[in-house]
Amino acid sequence: MMQKVAGAAGRDANSIAEELCGVIGGRIGAVYSTGDEVSGLGEYERCGSGFLATSGRVQLSPEALIHILDSGSLCDIPGDFALALARPGEVVLARDPVGTHPLYYRLDNGIFTFSSERRALDKPQPVKPGHIVRYSGGHIRDVHSCGLTAGAPLTGEARAVNAIEPLLKKAVDTLVSGSGSCGLAFSGGLDSSLLAVLSRAPLYSVSVEGAHDAAHTANAAGLLGISDRLHSMTVSLESLEKSLHYVVKLLGSANPLSVSIGLPVYLVNLFAHENGVELLLSGQGADELFGGYKRYESLSGNALAGALKRDVSNIAETNIERDYVLASACDVEPGMPYLDREVVTAALGISPDLKVREIDGKRIRKYILRKLALKYMLPELAWKDKKAVQYSSGVQAALERLARKYAGKERGYLRRYLESLL
Incomplete structure (x- = not known):
């Protein structure tokens, strides 16, 4: 713990x-x-x-x-x-x-x-x-005193997969074995699906009523053959609004992006805590390490390598500290296998064109992680694109509904609404 x-x-x-x-x-x-x-x-x-x-x-x-x-x-x-x-x-x-x-x-x-x-x-x-x-x-x-370092250069698909696989397994095993009660924040996307197979932990998913995630996570768990491990919860707009007030104060921020990502993080940690979970695994860090963000598709060569390096270097400030605050408020410890030091070192050595790869004119993000995932899941799941959590969970749409209700529809209405909650 x-x-x-x-x-x-x-x-x-x-x-x-x-x-x-x-x-x-x-x-x-x-x-x-x-x-x-x-x-x-x-x-x-x-x-x-x-x-x-x-x-x-x-x-x-x-x-x-x-x-x-x-x-x-x-x-x-x-x-x-x-x-x-x-x-x-x-x-x-x-x-x-x-x-x-x-x-x-x-x-x-x-x-x-x-x-x-x-x-x-x-x-x-x-x-x-x-x-x-x-x-x-x-x-x-x-x-x-100490900075992030890249491991040995990995330019071939097989070498990269063979380097990451045992390190990610070890990272998951270390976290799971050191916790009395472990769970996994499951979205049905590539990152959490791979962790679901490697960890064998109970899966926790939260979405707003009517959102895409409820059906998607159930389908993904079915494709993985682990439907019996999935615990899902839907929240009403009224319940979401109550949690929103608390999350904005916890974060001390009215930044729409930070709040829209943070709210589902808080909800799934709270749900896991209510089910006795002490440590909740997540896919945090996979996008930065393996080229998962949409904006990477327009970059290549040195520009892509530079963007990936900057995002990994800034992840503590942009993501980790936010997630830690929200998980801790639920009395849960965050577990981030992709950000294990050995995994990070090896991933930094992987050639950027294995992270965002062009095939038949299409730029495929997280290419090398998908190749690893093919060893554990059907291609339908390994190659599937998934929306960011704030959209797939229905949180972004719900926030905009609440904001329009209280702050009108003029430009900047979402930020004005969130500022009123501080």
Whole structure:
């Protein structure tokens, strides 16, 4: 289960730490440092005179982690993680280069606070992926320690498929085996269908009444022969509106794209939580790594390679932190097998023309992932295009209906409506 990290350092830190615990609830730990003393609350690991907390699945010992943090080389830590080390006179925060586990901090009037929960802090700064943030003597030092690296060049279809397949299987197995109760956010698209076959987890799908997804997910599960694992729920416009108010406040944003994607993410996490799920797998990252976005179709060569690299580098800020906030609000841990560090490294080595490939005059997105999927599913499913989640789930259409009801039909009506909910 995810271990959330929170703490404070500086004067009056005891009350800050207790406040952080209260905001998040009993599952979060807190630690604070005052002068030469360090005290801990929650599930921290005591290491000498300090405390170490981790979010993620790190196989190294606390002593090894502290040694690496002191050396400043995060590339020596395998896996996906966020780390917080508090000891007399210093707090050290770190985040893996993909950024799958968020971590935030704030320095205000001599008090340094940090948390894996953005909502625990007022206007926090994120620890950037691959960075180490050190707080000592009233000063913050932010150092870039480790970046994303591409694996060996993969230019042939067979080599690329054979490289990705075992790594994706391993990523899924690692997440599933480390969780007491695991589920999968299932849309019936390529990404989640492949994870459904590899994970054997229960499937959870949520859509608005009358939306395309309800029939599509049932058909996809049938084609995969796993209909018995599918749990579906439809929500009314009234129920959606209630959840929308909460999601806008959680995100702290009226950005129509962020909200339209975030709302179905929240709903499926809530549905999974109500069914006892602790960790919910998703296909997050597959579009960026394997060329899934529609805009990639117009790009090729260096332009395509550059767009893919930028999107992977920015995924923590654009997608992961949003999904983490929404899942955490439902007491669920996000599981992102496609963003496993080894999968990312191998995928970055795949030639862009294997990700978006032209065949008979048509540009096929996620080509190499579809070739891998053919080993596990019928061509009908492996080659099928699917609309983005905000459209297929019916959420986008529902948002526009609500917006027109409350904000009229003038240009920008959706944003104005969402702003009224903040």
